[in-house]
Amino acid sequence: MITSDVDIFLGLDVGKTDHWACAVTKDGTKIWNKTLPNDEAKLVSVYLKLMTQGTVLVVVDQPATIGALAVAVAQHLGIPVAYLPGLTMRRIADMYPGTAKTDEKDAFIIADAARTMPHTLRSIQVSDEDEATLGMLTGFDLDLARQITQTSNRIRGLFTQIHPPLERILGPWLEHDAVLEVLASWPTPAQLKHAGKARIDAKLKKQGARRHTAWAGAIMDALYEQTVVVVGTDAAGLVIPHLARQLISLHAQRVDVATHLETMVEAHPLYQVLTSMPGVAVRTAAIIIAETSGKTFPSAAALSSYAGLAPTTRQSGTSIKSERVSHSGNKRLKRALFLSAFASIRFDPTCRAYYDRKRAQGKRHNQALIALAHRRLTVLFAMIRDGSLYDVPELKIA
Structure with missing residues (x-):
């Protein structure tokens, strides 16, 4: 200043x-x-x-x-x-x-x-009123995501304790409300067995699960892999329905927040610019807008420093000379850009090539992704400055 x-x-x-x-x-x-x-x-x-x-x-x-x-x-x-x-x-x-x-x-x-x-x-x-609202909504959305992860891990932990085979099947499906409704109705292995495949299938189908028959069969197969009843199963049966209902409510809240975010972000002047870059969807665009609103960055380096993606040099005499990742900067923006870079290597060939090149240079997975996020942020700065859309560069064939 x-x-x-x-x-x-x-x-x-x-x-x-x-x-x-x-x-x-x-x-x-x-x-x-x-x-x-x-x-x-x-x-x-x-x-x-x-x-x-x-x-x-x-x-x-x-x-x-x-x-x-x-x-x-x-x-x-x-x-x-x-x-x-x-x-x-x-x-x-x-x-x-x-x-x-x-x-x-x-x-x-x-x-x-x-x-x-x-x-x-x-x-x-x-800050513009809409951008201030975006900041509040993205913060709440992040809180909801953390609560969802915490609650899911709690459910998985209980099933790991009382019935590991069932956890291996149900654990990856806890993002589906249909499975949570099943757990809310029949939380223990004994109750699931008593309900039977037909009732579980009907419950999954009623809740909109497309693979209801296959899921019901997998649940029943897992139930018969363990016959021993572990101490604490009845207590878990009291806790799991509450956790399942809580997780369903958190999913509904996050969908509601996402609806508002999508409406607001799509009306923002930078929406088309930001989402033209592979790996940047509504939530990432909302975080970028919210975390940079009301702030000025004279250069891409200044924006990278603010996001905590600019490398920090360490040098002492001739024996120590290296660059390491900065631990400062805006944590929310840094996390969003990191996850965006991770998603981009699946869709953008140039991002994948850059990531592979960094890995070939000996960088670890996270280091390569942070380098990619830094590179993408430099491009994003120019896009925002010029109001131009992302242009996928042509890959050079050796």
Whole structure:
């Protein structure tokens, strides 16, 4: 960010009920150093008071969640807002004397870093309402995905304990609500045997399973592979129906969120551009839009650094010289781009060729995928900048 015209740097160490606010001038003089309630009227009062003394830049360490109101009030008053990433702030803090960590000290470090090291800041612009909604929906969708994984693993763990052959059959099918309805009705091996193949088949068919007959047969075959009843089976029978119903509900919620996401993303100007790239579907496009909205990136390298895909160089004398994957950056964006790169190697020959080349160079699977994600993000930056669709390059035949 360009801060040459800023007179006052206001650092906010944000909190749930109160922020610590520290304002410093260009020469480093503190002119405000107090707690600031997370309240609109109090924020407006402090902002306006500082604006009478010069141009103000508000710098926060968390622009979303608990810092959202402070950012929104500043933007409403026309005050520019910047973001100092938490990891960057902690590294800068090591250069200041003392080992204590307090809100007051953190607020001063944020303000002083903005004054002396403006290159560490990231600009925050006013986000469009739809993009803010996308951010909230994608975050909720990610929470649902984690809960689905957790619940599925819990069900699989119970069946692994009481009937391993049945787990090997049912485990991969837990994403289907028809199978979950069967488990909700007959949760234990004994109940499934008593229900019989015909009733299980009818239940699967009623719930829309296309391979209901084959699945019912596989379940019955697995049931007869084990005759011993394991201790704890009855207790599992009490828990599994609740978990199955919970998983059905989570699936329904995720479908509902996906419907809203699809409607909003398809109406976004960048939809056609983003989804023209192989491996980028509605959810990935929504995360890209949500995580980059309101932020400016002067180059592809800056965007890669923000996403945590830019390699970090390690060098010490002549004995150590290597590059490793960065552990910083936007985790949600990095994960989405990583999974997108993984999907692309099945559909895009050029991505597959690049991945194979990296593997041939000795890189591990994850390393090759991260390199591919970095390469694809560079292309994506140019696509967004120029508003152009993805053009599959021709493969060079050796």
